Amino acid sequence: MKDAAEKGALTITVLGREFRVGCPEGEEKQLLASVDFLNRRMKEVRDTGKVVGNERIAIMAALNIAHEMLSRKGGDSGGDSAAVRRRIVAMQETLESALASDQDNLF
Template identity: 55%
Template sequence: MSEVKGLDVAIMGREFRVACPEDEQEALLASVDYLDRKMREIRDSGKVIGVERIAIMAALNITHELLNTRIAGSFDIGEFKSRIGSMQAQIEQAMADQDDLF
């Protein structure tokens, strides 16, 4: 298990300290970059004013993207992880069976 450390990030010029395992820092930074870009796009459109409203609109847009990806692509990350785990168990069982042959 990776050690959890504080990581300083900036979103729309505001600094935040976020607890994050070391092995997930790269993914967190990518997420921060994505959120920052989405929020700036909304702010720059001029249709939404106020950081709180911009954050809510960004959250709604990102959630909409996620749900559309799941529905349109029939892709569910939880199901995907479950299937990978099942395949891994089957491979490990097959390898164990092969060890018994020799």
Template identity: 50%
Template sequence: MSDAVIKQLDVSIMGREFRVACPENEEATLVQAVELLDQRMHEIRASGKVVGLEKIAIMAALNITHEYLHTRVDGGFDIATIQRRITNMNSAIDAVIGEQTDMFS
């Protein structure tokens, strides 16, 4: 069993407060992750192309994951397949967003 002390941290993402648990020795990394996610979500919202907190979070997650996978090229991933999947996911999300935008026009 691990002797790591688990801390409860209050973080803010897009102005919403969340309490998350993490090992004490990973607190700095968690704070960096929160800052990166919050920054990306604000950028996506500012672009005006995506509406709704949930959709913004999904797009930020896809973008960050895409960047992460590019750093793992040597890890044996088939980057071309993953890029196609992400492109397909982005297209599906854009289609749903377009349908919802039409509903509220």
């Protein structure tokens, strides 16, 4: 049985690194699909050879994803903005966790 600290948490892997992140009950499949999508996009950025370092790769992938999403939605003028905001917050939390754990390796 999971203790209180582990309830609502899931271990994900982003570019070969494991992270423990919060995940509301029932949204595990959606989070894992998001992680898979993020991994694919980060690998695309990395494989161009123009961006070095996980932090920069993550930022470039996030910017590309945000740009595509806003281009499709026409900015703030449509769609379920609450759902989009929840997804962006989840991505930000994942990125912040990844960047915080990688700070020791930056210098």
